[in-house]
Amino acid sequence: MKRIDAITMIARKAEEKNSLIVCNIGLPSKELHHVKDRNGNFYMLGSMGLSSSIGLGLSLSVPKRHVIAIDGDGSVLMNMGSLATIAHQRPENYLLVVIDNGTYGSTGDQPTATSLGTDLGAVAKGAGIQDVYTTNNEKELEQTLKNVDRGVVIARVGAGNASVPIIGLSPEEIIERFMTECARPSE
Secondary structure, three states, rough: OHHHHHHHHHHHHHHHHHOOEEEEEOOOHHHHHHOOOOOOEEOOOOOOOOHHHHHHHHHHHHHHHHEEEEEHHHHHHOHHHHHHHHHHOOOOOOEEEEEEOOOOOHOOOOOOOHHOOHHHHHHHHHOOOOEEEEEOOOHHHHHHHHHHHOOOEEEEOEEOOOOOOOOOHHHHHHHHHHHHHOOOOOO
């Protein structure tokens, strides 16, 4: 399973639950845009390591909406403090999905610490997050996404980027339509 396959499953869940998505920097955002562009997707064009923090803040500020943050292993390694904050806030409406491909996929597939044995699921549990799930294949991820709406999912995938076009929206258009969607009442 590649990252784009995991993103496709996450996008499907978000559409079914009318979830807001905050997507990690660079290529994951391009892949999400290609798979399923919608007003409820926030494509990060900068700020590596902050998808989990932005998603947490969003879940706390709009508690009637379900929020999914898509992050990468490299980004979470860069901002591991967010895991402790997530653990202590413990929002009911927040799901962080860490797509762990063992590389910094947006910058040339240099190996991350997870390719050397760092276990982000154990790190999340050590930070105090009670609901942590690790998946190793498409079937496990699909089943976990079906049954889990909060906590942290570590989705292990193979390295590699999908060849997708750039996002055809300006940063201003992305944030404006996302903020409009955030202000809309949940269904």
